[in-house]
Amino acid sequence: MKVKLRIVYPTGYVERPILAEAILTTGIKMNILEATLDARSGELIASLEAEEPEIERLVGFLRDRGVKVERIVGMLKVDKDRCIDCGACVSICPVQAIEISEDWSVRFDEDRCVGCGACVRACPMKAVTLV
Ligand code: SF4
Ligand code: SF4
Numbered sequence: 418m419k420v421k422l423r424i425v426y427p428t429g430y431v432e433r434p435i436l437a438e439a440i441l442t443t444g445i446k447m448n449i450l451e452a453t454l455d456a457r458s459g460e461l462i463a464s465l466e467a468e469e470p471e472i473e474r475l476v477g478f479l480r481d482r483g484v485k486v487e488r489i490v491g492m493l494k495v496d497k498d499r500c501i502d503c504g505a506c507v508s509i510c511p512v513q514a515i516e517i518s519e520d521w522s523v524r525f526d527e528d529r530c531v532g533c534g535a536c537v538r539a540c541p542m543k544a545v546t547l548v
Contacts, residue, residue: 421462447464450512462489
């Protein structure tokens with residue numbers, strides 16, 4: 418199954434190679450969709466694909482080391498009948514999950530979406546909802 422995780426490093430943890438250890442220990446590869454780091458703390462949004470027991474092992478590994486982990490749940494629904502392809506949602510997406518196709522229609526990549534809701538608020542046609 419595919420999941421997205423929000424991984425939050427508390428103050429003083431960013432210099433520890435916790436994520437690298439988690440990947441080496443569990444063998445689960447992650448795709449980092451978004452990262453906000455400074456010298457003291459940080460937050461990552463990662464997507465990965467694994468069986469449920471492996472995901473639980475990874476989450477447990479991180480939590481045991483003091484890192485906060487949350488699953489991102491929520492599904493993006495786009496009503497193409499309402500959408501006018503205005504593009505107002507494209508640049509506002511923090512993980513580039515929305516793009517303009519060659520035919521100038523707007524396309525959403527649900528695998529990249531981290532459910533922030535920015536496009537929902539930006540859409541003048543109320544064409545986007547998070548379930
Ligand atoms: S909710 Fe919208 S703006 Fe936020 S990540 Fe998903 S597609 Fe991008
Ligand atoms: S902001 Fe709304 S109407 Fe405009 S392209 Fe995005 S989903 Fe479509």
